[in-house]
Amino acid sequence: MVTAQRLPASLTPLDAALAAVLRDLAPVQPVELPPADALRCVAAEMPALRAYPLHDVAVADGWPMRANDLVGASSYAPLPLAGLPVWVAAGAAMPDGTDCVVDANAIDTSGPLPQVLAEAIPGQGVRRAGSDIAAGRAVMPAGEPLLPRSLLLARAAGLELLRVRRPRLRIVNICNGQLTAQLVADIARLAGAEVVYAEATPDVTEIADALETAGCDLIITIGGTGVGHTDAAVNALARCGTLLAHGIALQPGRTAAVGRIDATPVVALPGGPDQAFAAWWAIALPVLDRLSGRRPRQTLALPLERKIASGVGIAEVVLLTRQQGPQKDFWTPLAIGDLSLDAIARAEGLLIVPGAAEGFAAGTVVDAYMLRE
Template sequence: MVTAQRLPASLTPLDAALAAMLRDLAPVEPVELPPAEALRCIAAEMPALRAYPPRDVAVGDGWAMRANDLVGASSYAPLPLAERPLWVAAGAAMPDGTDCVVDADAVDVSGPLPQVLAEAIPGQGVRRAGSDIAAGRAVIAAGEPLLPRHLLLARAAGVARLRVRRPRLRIVNISNGELAAQLIADTAQLAGAEIVCTEAAPDMAAIADALVADGCDLIVTIGGTGVGHTDATVNALASRGALIAHGIALQPGRTAAVSRIDAMPVVALPGAPDQAFAAWWAIALPVLDRLLGRRARKSLALPLERKIASGVGIAEVVLLTRQHGSWSVIAIGDLSLDAIARAEGLLIVPGGAEGFAAGTVVDAYMLRE
């Protein structure tokens, strides 16, 4: 007979559970991906780029000429040319011996001899070689997410493959967790993980069968962490590996659990979207960031508009939005879906704190990068 799940008499402090999960956990090995597949992945060491443009190019359509040859030219004193100048289109390489592009109406080609009607300066209408991308610079520093603007540099410089870290994350949805599972899958994909989603019935054997460690670097389960009659995720974790903690001193998300199957981390999130969201940010995302080799996430320090009261012994998740140069509290502990959607920042009040007084400057994670 399978013993029903029960929360322990005392909850595991969040920092202790997280430290146990991060211990001896190293970033995954880099892989090489084409730019089209590298968006949002975390950069590993990037190659030095070639200069772009590789040579001087015309900024706009016009006549390619040498500025020193046009000194004194004006509509009142046209400068005759021995031969017709070369026409260049925008983006075309500048012909040898030329250093400026003059407008179409600055050269009169209607007569037997072309005439220049205006002076120019060296570099006029020209984009110099290396002015967009200097030779030797990197696309982005290692540990940062690759965004569209970084891929623009890679493509312009002709980089065919980029070295990135993309951990493989298996998400196991365990009955009635569809909203939470999709939220976590979308969030993890934006974080740079490769996602494999599967489902398991609320049965210990079915859940244990779904906890397949082969081919993945992290498993996140959704649902079945409570003490209901059909909750069996934690028992399944214990049967497949080493259960580190069940019952985390975190609000919301106290029924979350952490485990390892051999050396691979497993984070069990509650099935309710707000609890899954909180436990994801507090536990699973730091684990994923370690696997990604990601630098510290962007945060913003602002004073609190009003006091935050928190119970000692429980870490509480606070959702914030910016208002008049301060952090305004949207929700504490009880997170509605609307609050999750509107939040700009997330703050985790440590379990050892009673909260923060109004005006205290707090450093919150940015939810909108």
């Protein structure tokens, strides 16, 4: 007979549960990926870039010239040339001995000799060597996610492979929570993880078989963490490894659990999208960031437009939107503890009120995680 899951008499504080699953957890080893596959992965140490462009290049189509040779040229005092210079297209290397590009209509070619009708200054119409990328610059500091603008630098500098940390995440979906599983998979990929997906029925043995650690740095289970007749994820985790905490002082998400199978951390998320989203941000994402070697995530400190009331002893997740005031911006609470899907979609910031706090008064400056970049 299978023993039913039960929450402990007292919930584990969020900080204690997080510290337990993070203990002795180190970043994964870097891998080398082409830029196309490295988007949103966290940068590891990378070689210094070479200068770009390597040579002076034309910014626009025109005639490459030497500015000092054109001093005094105008439509009233045209400067005759022995012959036409070589035409350059935008992006082409500048010929030796030239330092400016003049427009097509700046040279009159109607007569027997071409004539320059305008002066120019050194650097006009030219992008200098190394002006886009200085030699020795890094693509991105280690610990930062690689965004499209960073990959632009890498491609311009000719890097074919980038050193990144890309944790391998295994999602085990239990009890048919497709909506939640898709949400977690999407935000995990957005955080730079490589995601492998599996499903299991609410059976302890089948779930245990799906908790495969080979080729995996983090396991996320979805669903089956409650105390219903078909909830079995926590019992399966306890069978396969070590259950560190089940029943966490977090609202929403109190039925979440954390554990280890050998050295692999496991975070068991509740099946509801709101509960899984909260537990992901409070527990699973810090674990993934540790594995990625990521620097602390961006926060924004703004005063609260109105107070946040929270119960003592339970960490509560608050969704916020940014409002513009006449003199300064404010965080406006969208949802506290009970998160609708609409609030999750609209939120611009996320705040976790510590369990020791009773909330925050209106006007209090709070640091919220940014949900949008």
